[in-house]
Amino acid sequence: MAKKGDMLYAWTNDAEIKKKAELGGAVTAIWKHALDSKAVDAVLVISKGTDLYDAKPVLIKDSKELANTAGSLHCGTLLLPKLIKKYMDGAANMKIGVTVKGCDAMAFYELAKRKQINLDNIVMIGVNCGGSVSPVLARKMIKEKYGVDPDKVHKEEIDKGQFIIEYEGGHKGISVDELEEHGFGRRSNCRRCKMKIPRQADLACGNWGVIGEKAGKATFV
Numbered sequence: 524m525a526k527k528g529d530m531l532y533a534w535t536n537d538a539e540i541k542k543k544a545e546l547g548g549a550v551t552a553i554w555k556h557a558l559d560s561k562a563v564d565a566v567l568v569i570s571k572g573t574d575l576y577d578a579k580p581v582l583i584k585d586s587k588e589l590a591n592t593a594g595s596l597h598c599g600t601l602l603l604p605k606l607i608k609k610y611m612d613g614a615a616n617m618k619i620g621v622t623v624k625g626c627d628a629m630a631f632y633e634l635a636k637r638k639q640i641n642l643d644n645i646v647m648i649g650v651n652c653g654g655s656v657s658p659v660l661a662r663k664m665i666k667e668k669y670g671v672d673p674d675k676v677h678k679e680e681i682d683k684g685q686f687i688i689e690y691e692g693g694h695k696g697i698s699v700d701e702l703e704e705h706g707f708g709r710r711s712n713c714r715r716c717k718m719k720i721p722r723q724a725d726l727a728c729g730n731w732g733v734i735g736e737k738a739g740k741a742t743f744v
């Protein structure tokens with residue numbers, strides 16, 4: 524039995540989640556258990572909308588729908604607490620699980636201080652975050668710096684200081700520093716961010732810290 528403060532590598536044994544997962548699927552599997560055991564009424568996650576540049580918030584009540592939301596998007600700039608405040612009565616009547624970046628976690632605490640969110644009804648899983656890119660700028664950057672049609676890109680990630688894209692016919696990475704020198708790359712608030720690992724969440728997870736044979740296949744908790 525794990526206890527508070529323990530650190531471990533985790534991955535899912537759910538075949539459906541495993542197919543879509545990028546880093547072992549541990550976060551999605553935890554939410555599946557939370558929904559199935561009724562620890563939460565719903566889970567609010569980010570999912571891919573019409574394309575890679577369209578981050579769409581989805582409120583999930585049936586754990587069977589979770590597998591489709593596994594993985595991460597870096598070209599979306601949503602702040603989830605604001606949506607809960609505005610459209611879900613600040614979690615007044617519903618227990619909601621939320622996957623959060625550092626800035627989401629900070630926003631939760633700020634809204635709670637102002638009594639606009641009921642933190643007793645929020646369960647947070649924090650994920651490490653290297654930054655996000657404005658969707659409009661991401662399209663321009665991929666076209667001008669990578670020489671690739673943005674609509675042909677099916678995956679992007681920030682890894683080891685590089686923004687990497689996978690597209691029909693190949694993959695390409697350019698250092699984030701170089702991109703930012705040319706006016707592209709992460710949003711300016713992400714460059715200043717000091718909350719890249721949201722330790723104030725109920726669980727802090729991510730791919731950072733996973734080394735050896737499990738790198739890319741497990742989540743650090």
Ligand code: SF4
Nearest residue numbers: 625626652654713716
């Ligand atoms: S780097 Fe910081 S501000 Fe930017 S999305 Fe991540 S947590 Fe939010």
